[in-house]
Amino acid sequence: MARMNMIQALNSAMHTLMEHDPSVVVMGEDVGYFGGVFRCTEGLQKRFGENRVFDTPIAEGGIVAAAIGMAVNGLRPIAEIQFADYVYPAYDQIVSELARIRYRSGGEFTAPVVVRMPCGGGIRGGQTHSQSPEALFAHVCGVKVVMPSNPYDAKGLLIASVEEPDPVIFLEPKRLYNGPFDGDPHKPAVTWNTHPKGEVPDGHYRVPLGTAEVVREGSAVTVVAYGTLVHVALAAVTQMQIDAEVIDLRSIMPLDTATILQSVKKTGRCVVAHEATRFAGLGAELSATLQEECFWHLQAPIQRVTGWDTPYPLAFEWEYFPGQKRMITALNKVLDPDPEVSS
């Protein structure tokens, strides 16, 4: 056991994986000698050599394509995309190829590639360093989609993802790299040092894909969140002193529907939350499924807490970010719905 931030936890995961399995390789822009712009791959090239950890040209489509070829050849590539905002040049290789190879070849060929990328805002990155594109992958069958909210899960999920026979899009909320963040930019930053999930085993362990975690039990309302919004939700319900259940999805595809449904059937009220834009975002899927499955238990319409349907503006980052205020408004609506107003 050691205290780690999320960067160290991811680094530890890659160390562990590479020690155990010679077929694991790490590739991406600036990941080699430099160790990555967020330092997630620090020390890997020194330890495992250039044959297994190397810088790539700035060509995200080429990175994913080459990783696919390597995976078809029996390797287990971990490809880093420097920012999730820059994954779109690789979108065709992900959607048309990575997600389809098993299917279209009747299961004969597979490409178990993990594509890691930092996502989300809160670091003054402006509209091209802040995006959360998970819905754009969730809608594409054939890839799995993961987003940890803490160091422990980050390591366990990354190990599970690399060991997974299916390709995985691994999204890392960069605002959480150095500490949990409850959505209040005015508070001094906190580190993972005192957080229970900053306690990370040294060796090999997995957090299985497709299992959500109930991070806070409660019976008055359910908040379904992932990534940064888990911390915002916890802070908001604490502040409100309500008996809320908070669920951290961790895995977006496959989705742990059972855990969510069970909770909402219990509470009868639900808020779904993410940082990504709202329209046709993952919150819509969660809300739609929940109302299909829990309709007769619902005491109020499910509310979505999300980023606005605009790009992520630099100067208005905190007005964009779905922070505690937005969360509290939604929780209040759900706890005390007004049939006149909301319909």
Added chain:
Amino acid sequence: MARMNMIQALNSAMHTLMEHDPSVVVMGEDVGYFGGVFRCTEGLQKRFGENRVFDTPIAEGGIVAAAIGMAVNGLRPIAEIQFADYVYPAYDQIVSELARIRYRSGGEFTAPVVVRMPCGGGIRGGQTHSQSPEALFAHVCGVKVVMPSNPYDAKGLLIASVEEPDPVIFLEPKRLYNGPFDGDPHKPAVTWNTHPKGEVPDGHYRVPLGTAEVVREGSAVTVVAYGTLVHVALAAVTQMQIDAEVIDLRSIMPLDTATILQSVKKTGRCVVAHEATRFAGLGAELSATLQEECFWHLQAPIQRVTGWDTPYPLAFEWEYFPGQKRMITALNKVLDPDPEVSS
């Protein structure tokens, strides 16, 4: 007025636009001399010359990028992507550029490009000639998204889209090119000849973006659909002899929420339907919004009728396609919900 199928209507729209506005140009793979693999651009090069209608290299990203540059230079390009399944190489230029230029330049630069593409299945196209990627664009703020279901709307929407100051993703359900299709592949194909929406004015008219059409009035249940599913819905409710209201969205972004809400508040029951895969599809957005806004009016959970969350398999096209059977099952569920089973 003339009788037209959807191909002729689109062709007529482009003729009309190009006659009226010298800045309109048409570009894409095989659109020039040949007139397009679906013949939508037939005769345009002959009429307007190679300077305004030309073949492009097979490089969808280049097509959209060049169209952006041309639009920034004051032209109004209509770019054809041969199949919607092949739009992903252009995804970065659409998401990061086309959708963002107005915003990031504070409104100083704009790129009013229309990207046309045939979508949807039902023509034995298999997994790479059948996709409906509308949700992947709807989630991206800054582009508008349109899908006509008939010749009249196709022409009016295309004219409106090209005259629109914002970029538009224009999706054409190719199964509807030659006739309405109610989802039953065993019936003989019908043409647009006898369909009222096959009656298309010769000259200039617009169907404004953001306006849905109530194509059938009713009070028992609302079906919200677009593209092929409009026809499936009409056939299904006719077969069931129920007093259903059927709404053709036509425009996905902006969405005519007012028309849908009004209908669902009236009927208290709703099915949303599209051909695209279900998970995080547009149906989720519709369902989520409806339950937020009409919760207290709903008599039953909203049901989604969609393609499955698999690629579109060639041999099982009709098992994949959300046809009347799937529609009827959903309608029955909504009309006669079983609180025990569905929750």
Added chain:
Amino acid sequence: MNNKPQLHVPHPPARPGDTPDFSYVSLSPAGAVPRPSPKARARDIESLSVELVRVLDDGHRALGAWNPDLAPDTLREGLRVMALTRVYDDRMLNAQRQGRISFYMKSTGEEAVAVAAGMALEPTDMLFPSYRQQGLYILRGVGTVDLMCQLLSNTRDMCKGRQLPVMYHSAVKRLFSISGNLATQVPQAVGWAMGAAIKGESSVAATWTGEGSSAEADVHYAMVFASAYRAPAILNIVNNQWAISTFQGIAGGEGPSFAARALGFGLPGIRVDGNDFLAVYAVTRWAAERARMGLGTTVVELVTYRAAAHSTSDDPSRYRPKDEQAAWPLGDPIERLKQHLIALGEWSEEQHQALVAECDEHVTKAWEEACSYGTLNDGPRPDPLTMFDDVYHELPEHLRRQREQLAEELAKEKA
């Protein structure tokens, strides 16, 4: 030359009604292009990208340093595979016309770019073809019945009914799954080759893509990565002059050749007569040898002509002269190899007729067997519920439920 910029749009030399004209195809005499050592530095052999490597001359003799000196048996084997490919293509086109399969794409006139190249490689080399190299499947011994079952989407379809006809694959024969999305396989092949290098294996990856498709980003990625990492790969660009209705000049622009695209990346680019079995074999062998020595990727432009329609959905008479193929200066690959063997005294018209008859019979038998496993319209049908398999390695909960829902729909149908 103009005084003002204006949009220049490349034109094919001839449209329907015009006289075919291939004067734009620059040719070198057979035997004329020197063969450098496979260890040559790329910069010293740049002229290979604009000349045309040819071995067989018009008198059917094999000339010059690129002559691979193949044994007659090898040549006959090449002829057999090409002949079988052609018969297979012709028969499958008929099957499509008869409504037995829904779609087909022929490789007629360009059989050598697959077969000769494939023969020059080792069975352990991995191939990433496009949809027009069926010759590779036949060469590597994927059963004709298996191929046909794919076309029929029947109960024995290797793709389990999921893919358009011709989108074959074979893991055991090291033939990668064909994608409907053009050119995506090209950088994948480079990645595969990088993997071989990482593992210290001496296998080579070879990939094929059309000249039209070379405009896609993936071909650029492939060259960038190949250049950086010296991947042991061969990138074949099949220049068959047409991309559906689009003339090769739209993708080729003002460029000297498609092979020349390699030079800026420090990769050798070789332009070869794609209808000359011996030349294609020799160039592929050269590139493979070079790759196996750790000297990286070669780009090969195979100059050929798409004699058939693009696909069964296409009608080329709408955009090119009907008699264009007759004017094609590089002839037909089967005819040329046949005449060469005859000139060598190793083959005869009679033997050739017998070969074609044999191929015919083989295809007929195979077709009968394949149809017995189901066709579009009758016979056994694969189970629709399998459509949920292989999206992931296990069926996730949401797909399990959708599968159940479909099963109910199907049950209703029966009821």
Added chain:
Amino acid sequence: MNNKPQLHVPHPPARPGDTPDFSYVSLSPAGAVPRPSPKARARDIESLSVELVRVLDDGHRALGAWNPDLAPDTLREGLRVMALTRVYDDRMLNAQRQGRISFYMKSTGEEAVAVAAGMALEPTDMLFPSYRQQGLYILRGVGTVDLMCQLLSNTRDMCKGRQLPVMYHSAVKRLFSISGNLATQVPQAVGWAMGAAIKGESSVAATWTGEGSSAEADVHYAMVFASAYRAPAILNIVNNQWAISTFQGIAGGEGPSFAARALGFGLPGIRVDGNDFLAVYAVTRWAAERARMGLGTTVVELVTYRAAAHSTSDDPSRYRPKDEQAAWPLGDPIERLKQHLIALGEWSEEQHQALVAECDEHVTKAWEEACSYGTLNDGPRPDPLTMFDDVYHELPEHLRRQREQLAEELAKEKA
């Protein structure tokens, strides 16, 4: 040369602690490279892609056929803009260090690739820069205050608070909006140029992108389209040796040069000393003249060195020797132009000091004014509700509601 393939990974010649070594940069003597006619056929001038066009020699004289023979006033104007750019960069870096702005990117050491090229073009030519050509904005007279307000995201920010610092634009000055997504502007510039050709206008589009970014698909698209349609465009690849921590060899691979990538497309590729004001001017002028004659696109590789950190988020001492710039063989563009002017008797150290002082004062004043419109931490702030504008040309209903919701959030905050 090895006997087995193995993954070759290109290395920079020196990492921290090593002695800098630029022997890999091939140089030509000033004045040595002949200047062909702008009407020359691309294939006849291929050597320009590997030689290095230089005008200024080590003795500060202007030599050879590429000497653009500029009037001293023009040279002084170039010097002034470069000096102002450098002062601006230095001061904005300080502002970032002091926490007044959140982020900054300097162009130090590569001012000429923007300023000299920009001066060689007409005001009606459209420019598509990357984030490291601030010199173009200064050259075209976008107000320093306006640029600073962008950096400050304040009430007068042209980007309305939406973009990262340095992502400027100016429609009136024909400077396209800078994208955070690398290289996307390159094929857009070609599209713009195609548009000019379609309209029959003689304006040229020029674009700049880094050598690292040249690996992106967009650069390939740009060359493919430029080659097909003879677009009147200039594609500048700024090879400043580094892409963040990544050595130029990762994008350059085994290639002879980045300029040489053009040749396979039949486009001229010219490699030029990017720190030589006169050479950059001359080459740009040549390419623009060619484009205006309807002869299409030229690719220019500007060889320079990124003297500063990649951005304020970067620490280059982690990946390259600290003293690398001192060893850079092409010196500093400002120093070289200054010495040339002095050698001509058209400038002096005193005048130069006065110029720098003037720039300094100008920047100080501008900064004061800019800050008065608001900074990160204090002063007036733009209205957050404007974030909903310009997503579309009109506010759609869903954004109107979201805007209302935000207004309520903000009202609560105040309350």
